[in-house]
Amino acid sequence: MNLLEVKNLTKNFGGLTAVDDVSLHVADQELVALIGPNGAGKTTIFNLLTGVNAPSSGTISLKIDGKLQLLNQQPVSKIADLGLARTFQNIRLFEQMTVLDNVMVAMTSKVSENPLSEVLRLPSFYEKETQMKDKAIKLLELFDLADSVNQKASNLAYGQQRRLEIVRALATAPKLLFLDEPAAGMNPRETAELTASIKMIQEKFKIAVILIEHDMKLVMELAQRIYVLEYGRLIAEGQPKEIQNNPEVIRAYLGGDDLELF
Amino acid sequence: MEELIQQLFNGVFLGSIYALLALGYTMVYGIIGLINFAHGDVYMIGAFIGFFLITNLHLNFWVTLILTMGMCALVGMLIEFLAYRPLRHHGAPKITSLITAIGVSFLLENGMSFLFGGDSRSFPQAIKLVNFKIGFIHITNIQLLILIVSIALMVLLQFVVQKTKMGRAMRAVSVDQEAANIVGIKVDQTISFTFAIGSALAGAAGVLIGLYYNSLDPLMGMAPGIKSFIAAVFGGIGSIPGAAIGGWLIGLIETLTFTLGISSWKDAVVYAVLIVVLLVRPNGIFGKKAGEKV
Amino acid sequence: MKRNLREQFIWLLIAFGGWLIIDLLTFGGVINSFMLTIITMIEINVILAVSLNLILGISGQFSLGHAGFMAIGAYASAIITQSLPTIWGFFLSIVVGIVIASFIALIEGIPTLRLKGDYLAIATLGVSEIIRITINNLEITNGPKGIYNLPQFSNWSLVYIFACIVTLIIVNLIHSKTGRAILAVRDNEIAASAVGVNPTKYKVIAFTIGAAGASLAGSLYANYIQSVTPGDFTFMQSISVLIMVVLGGVGSITGSVLAAVVLGVVDTVLQNYGALRMVLYSLILIIFMLFRPAGFLGNWEFSVKRFFTKQKSSRENKS
Numbered sequence: 001m002n003l004l005e006v007k008n009l010t011k012n013f014g015g016l017t018a019v020d021d022v023s024l025h026v027a028d029q030e031l032v033a034l035i036g037p038n039g040a041g042k043t044t045i046f047n048l049l050t051g052v053n054a055p056s057s058g059t060i061s062l063k064i065d066g067k068l069q070l071l072n073q074q075p076v077s078k079i080a081d082l083g084l085a086r087t088f089q090n091i092r093l094f095e096q097m098t099v100l101d102n103v104m105v106a107m108t109s110k111v112s113e114n115p116l117s118e119v120l121r122l123p124s125f126y127e128k129e130t131q132m133k134d135k136a137i138k139l140l141e142l143f144d145l146a147d148s149v150n151q152k153a154s155n156l157a158y159g160q161q162r163r164l165e166i167v168r169a170l171a172t173a174p175k176l177l178f179l180d181e182p183a184a185g186m187n188p189r190e191t192a193e194l195t196a197s198i199k200m201i202q203e204k205f206k207i208a209v210i211l212i213e214h215d216m217k218l219v220m221e222l223a224q225r226i227y228v229l230e231y232g233r234l235i236a237e238g239q240p241k242e243i244q245n246n247p248e249v250i251r252a253y254l255g256g257d258d259l260e261l262f
Numbered sequence: 263m264e265e266l267i268q269q270l271f272n273g274v275f276l277g278s279i280y281a282l283l284a285l286g287y288t289m290v291y292g293i294i295g296l297i298n299f300a301h302g303d304v305y306m307i308g309a310f311i312g313f314f315l316i317t318n319l320h321l322n323f324w325v326t327l328i329l330t331m332g333m334c335a336l337v338g339m340l341i342e343f344l345a346y347r348p349l350r351h352h353g354a355p356k357i358t359s360l361i362t363a364i365g366v367s368f369l370l371e372n373g374m375s376f377l378f379g380g381d382s383r384s385f386p387q388a389i390k391l392v393n394f395k396i397g398f399i400h401i402t403n404i405q406l407l408i409l410i411v412s413i414a415l416m417v418l419l420q421f422v423v424q425k426t427k428m429g430r431a432m433r434a435v436s437v438d439q440e441a442a443n444i445v446g447i448k449v450d451q452t453i454s455f456t457f458a459i460g461s462a463l464a465g466a467a468g469v470l471i472g473l474y475y476n477s478l479d480p481l482m483g484m485a486p487g488i489k490s491f492i493a494a495v496f497g498g499i500g501s502i503p504g505a506a507i508g509g510w511l512i513g514l515i516e517t518l519t520f521t522l523g524i525s526s527w528k529d530a531v532v533y534a535v536l537i538v539v540l541l542v543r544p545n546g547i548f549g550k551k552a553g554e555k556v
Numbered sequence: 557m558k559r560n561l562r563e564q565f566i567w568l569l570i571a572f573g574g575w576l577i578i579d580l581l582t583f584g585g586v587i588n589s590f591m592l593t594i595i596t597m598i599e600i601n602v603i604l605a606v607s608l609n610l611i612l613g614i615s616g617q618f619s620l621g622h623a624g625f626m627a628i629g630a631y632a633s634a635i636i637t638q639s640l641p642t643i644w645g646f647f648l649s650i651v652v653g654i655v656i657a658s659f660i661a662l663i664e665g666i667p668t669l670r671l672k673g674d675y676l677a678i679a680t681l682g683v684s685e686i687i688r689i690t691i692n693n694l695e696i697t698n699g700p701k702g703i704y705n706l707p708q709f710s711n712w713s714l715v716y717i718f719a720c721i722v723t724l725i726i727v728n729l730i731h732s733k734t735g736r737a738i739l740a741v742r743d744n745e746i747a748a749s750a751v752g753v754n755p756t757k758y759k760v761i762a763f764t765i766g767a768a769g770a771s772l773a774g775s776l777y778a779n780y781i782q783s784v785t786p787g788d789f790t791f792m793q794s795i796s797v798l799i800m801v802v803l804g805g806v807g808s809i810t811g812s813v814l815a816a817v818v819l820g821v822v823d824t825v826l827q828n829y830g831a832l833r834m835v836l837y838s839l840i841l842i843i844f845m846l847f848r849p850a851g852f853l854g855n856w857e858f859s860v861k862r863f864f865t866k867q868k869s870s871r872e873n874k875s
Contacts, residue, residue: 076749094743105740109752118732119725354849361802362845368838495678530689533682
């Protein structure tokens with residue numbers, strides 16, 4: 001059984017069909033890439049899958065305890081709870097909060113806490129806080145952010161902010177991680193580091209990753225399978241090798257000219 | 263039934279005043295996102311100016327109306343220049359501007375009380391009251407005047423905003439101040455002009471209400487101020503037809519509660535209807551839905 | 557663990573120190589009964605400002621409805637202590653007020669907290685006015701005339717204790733899991749939901765606790781001045797609490813306390829100016845906002861913890 005099963009997903013905005021009858025799936029611990037020209041509907045698909053927008057039609061199901069469960073109509077926070085975590089194309093951190101708090105917030109729904117114990121500062125409050133803090137710091141260390149735990153998130157450098165978003169997503173203990181253009185705006189060295197990090201995430205946390213990215217080098221190096229979108233429709237699906245040689249894909253990217261794309 | 267229809271007419275007349283005031287709120291809010299709390303007090307200032315022009319200078323009604331509108335426009339521009347512009351240039355948080363607006367409102371109310379006393383005085387009868395009877399409906403010439411002047415001003419305003427160069431600048435600034443600045447629109451001047459127009463309308467409303475109710479006092483702007491802001495919210499802040507519809511809606515609700523014998527619940531009904539409207543249409547009746555792009 | 561306890565203990569010590577100073581000054585005749593009334597009003601305003609700041613500054617929701625919740629507490633106390641004129645009746649009335657106010661905040665908040673910014677402000681103002689108009693029209697509240705000659709059980713000392721408790725509860729809440737979630741929703745609602753934080757839930761929690769605080773302040777107010785009328789709880793009351801919060805610095809609890817004190821003192825001084833009082837007050841307000849748009853403290857917060865770890869962290873920053 002696949003981890004995520006999406007059938008005939010469609011989204012209309014007014015008269016515009018942003019996503020048109022897209023079906024896709026992701027297996028456990030698979031790394032899938034979603035590529036396509038600008039405006040092809042990639043981010044809209046992320047928004048539909050994570051519940052930010054409601055689909056016009058189609059179904060989204062996630063494997064929970066060995067059974068597929070429908071995610072349509074669930075609120076975003078509930079979907080996150082069920083194991084879908086994401087980053088955003090335009091970074092969305094909790095800017096006024098510290099790096100550490102950004103990560104600890106993501107554990108909110110995973111840790112039970114009695115409000116009375118919080119307000120009265122009972123020992124159990126400190127216990128749980130320490131647990132969460134230790135866990136958060138461990139995650140931050142993996143992404144080389146441990147030195148900035150007490151800084152305001154808005155004071156971080158751009159590359160650090162992108163990494164913090166990934167750490168925050170991982171702190172929700174997801175089954176499936178959505179990365180929306182994680183390498184955007186990064187230089188080649190940072191991109192290489194990011195590529196290594198994504199590999200590490202998949203191995204260490206044993207989770208599936210779906211990735212939107214324009215950097216083809218990164219995509220070809222990481223992805224086990226690739227979906228190609230154009231004008232909201234899937235035009236190709238396959239392993240990196242197949243996609244590289246697919247005439248449809250080359251046409252979509254280059255308007256038919258036979259240029260070296262990859 | 264006759265009583266009801268009569269009250270509906272009264273509601274439209276009263277609503278016209280709210281609509282005139284709501285236009286000022288909606289324009290200022292539309293352009294700089296500020297609830298201009300002092301707007302209701304500009305209306306009070308308008309009533310006072312009208313009072314002095316008629317009583318002391320013995321000017322006729324139309325001259326008074328136009329002079330008052332001009333002077334209120336100046337007052338509005340002055341308030342914007344002294345109180346709001348410095349904050350805008352500093353990029354102060356919106357809530358700071360709001361508190362400043364409340365401060366300006368307090369200042370106008372208490373300053374006028376201090377200068378002219380807090381008692382209410384009676385507005386001179388600049389136009390002789392004439393009663394008409396159309397069928398069973400009683401209408402006065404002053405009520406008709408209010409309706410006609412209000413509608414004329416609204417049409418004029420719609421024309422200015424939609425068809426003139428200044429109107430285009432106003433619309434551009436309301437969408438994006440920085441972008442407007444880049445394409446050569448004088449942002450400060452445009453905002454100043456918006457305050458001038460809004461305040462002129464408030465001044466007109468002040469003179470008209472003085473004529474209608476025959477009385478004025480320094481705190482007369484408080485309640486209509488809040489109500490006409492609600493009218494603007496009803497219609498969708500930023501929308502000129504919305505403000506007009508909202509004004510009439512509130513006028514109608516108020517007079518209808520009177521007919522139903524629950525006038526002590528008047529404001530509660532207005533608020534209840536408002537909350538229901540907002541829950542169904544979170545940006546008012548004509549408001550545009552502004553979803554956040556993810 | 558030891559450090560954690562020490563932090564709470566220091567807060568207790570500071571609170572007790574403040575109480576002791578006022579008490580000694582009263583005993584020594586420096587503070588007279590007129591000044592004690594002002595001090596009590598300041599304490600009530602601290603409760604109002606801190607609880608509104610939880611809604612406005614911490615949760616980022618623009619509420620103009622504080623007066624309505626205050627009215628509920630005030631009338632709960634007035635009505636109950638009329639028929640149960642004991643201190644226990646008074647405490648019971650506080651609890652009843654808080655329960656009713658929280659319940660109304662809950663059913664008000666769930667639908668309206670979806671609204672944004674000024675639309676939310678107008679909706680909360682609407683509910684507050686509906687509460688006041690209802691009180692104005694009911695028999696049990698004695699309509700527009702209000703209720704007079706209430707027994708007095710509260711004094712500056714009791715109100716002081718309540719002000720400390722409310723402040724401590726809210727500060728502790730902010731620095732906990734719940735508080736972090738509330739702040740996250742304020743900073744970025746979409747990102748908060750994407751990490752499993754339900755925005756409505758945490759907005760409603762902040763709104764309800766804030767409303768409970770306002771109700772408590774209302775109970776103390778009514779009992780202290782021994783009368784209530786609907787006119788005490790108009791829109792202007794909500795505005796005056798709002799002014800305190802903005803003056804202190806939106807999001808700074810320390811600022812809210814400071815602003816309540818400063819405004820109390822300013823108001824007392826201005827009483828000597830008679831008719832010019834409100835003119836001067838509005839001028840001070842405008843000028844202050846023009847020169848300090850972020851309020852006294854911006855979002856700076858006094859922290860015992862930082863006070864003790866300061867040296868260490870400044871050393872770290874240098875390296």
